[in-house]
Amino acid sequence: MTDRSVRIAAAQMGPIARDEPRADVVDRMIALLHRARAGGAQLVVFPELALTTFFPRWFFADWAEVDVFFETEMPSAATKPLFDEALRLGIGFSFGYAEADDSSGTRHRYNTSILVDGRGAIVGKYHKVHLPGHEEHEPWRPFQHLERRYFEPGSSFDVWRAFGGIVGMAICNDRRWPETYRVLALQGCELALIGYNTPIHYAPDPTQDALAGFHNHLVLQSGAYQNGMWVVGVAKCGVEEGVDALAQSVIVAPSGQIVAQCTTAGDEVVVAECDLDRCAQYKHTLFDFDRYRRPEVYGLITERRGAIPPPP
Numbered sequence: 001m002t003d004r005s006v007r008i009a010a011a012q013m014g015p016i017a018r019d020e021p022r023a024d025v026v027d028r029m030i031a032l033l034h035r036a037r038a039g040g041a042q043l044v045v046f047p048e049l050a051l052t053t054f055f056p057r058w059f060f061a062d063w064a065e066v067d068v069f070f071e072t073e074m075p076s077a078a079t080k081p082l083f084d085e086a087l088r089l090g091i092g093f094s095f096g097y098a099e100a101d102d103s104s105g106t107r108h109r110y111n112t113s114i115l116v117d118g119r120g121a122i123v124g125k126y127h128k129v130h131l132p133g134h135e136e137h138e139p140w141r142p143f144q145h146l147e148r149r150y151f152e153p154g155s156s157f158d159v160w161r162a163f164g165g166i167v168g169m170a171i172c173n174d175r176r177w178p179e180t181y182r183v184l185a186l187q188g189c190e191l192a193l194i195g196y197n198t199p200i201h202y203a204p205d206p207t208q209d210a211l212a213g214f215h216n217h218l219v220l221q222s223g224a225y226q227n228g229m230w231v232v233g234v235a236k237c238g239v240e241e242g243v244d245a246l247a248q249s250v251i252v253a254p255s256g257q258i259v260a261q262c263t264t265a266g267d268e269v270v271v272a273e274c275d276l277d278r279c280a281q282y283k284h285t286l287f288d289f290d291r292y293r294r295p296e297v298y299g300l301i302t303e304r305r306g307a308i309p310p311p312p
């Protein structure tokens, strides 16, 4: 253990019912905080959209029905007890929520996550960049995935100096894109915090359902290894309003190895000692970006969005 070791908890959450009051969810989060504290955690990572049910599964024509799932301030009256208890314990945390930002005079809605340090200050905020799913009601699906209707995409991957290292955040679908980790790693990221809600049934191609757990670990582990960073992937999981969502939250070392994993599909905490100095082992050898990367050859990555095959 070095003085850059951080004890990190993945605080997985089971289903949240549509009518479950915020106060009850926050009570569950505080209970998880206490379990994490008992394991010596200094930083507790909660999932994407941790305060409510995963509402993009429903089509709402009326924005008033959607806005009940959004927060207009943070901390809010409902979430303040979590901030207060974490401050009392001196623990940092991160969680995702639906954010309605009225500061410009026009409402902007984001799928957001925040990073709070051990003194209770919000030190980082991230807006989900890769929004999966669809924009319009698609009644053929057994349930909707309307993130592209309800949220605007974020426009950057940022990092913050916190917990003795360099910390970044991403949200759910972001974890499937190698660009996410690489853009964070190019800013020195040593620890990426990634909450997710992943329905096991993928309606556009159900052959992927059986591979949901494999794909989850595949991307989290490769992102960690190829970028020499710790990655914490945390689920909201279990059968929520009739939809089964993937569990298997993990903490992944810069070697790509899973060092802690949840084994239930409910509220559960796993804790690992994450030595941020272990990142250098990979960042300064096989993945010494400055020495080995060839950005002059990678132009298409930022110039082109979709693939254009050569002419036949």
Ligand code: CDV
Residues within 6 Å of the ligand: 048, 132, 133, 145, 171, 172, 173, 174, 176, 196, 197, 198, 199, 202
């Ligand atoms: N919340 C998500 O971003 N879920 C997606 C689903 C739609 C595949 C995910 O990538 O897990």
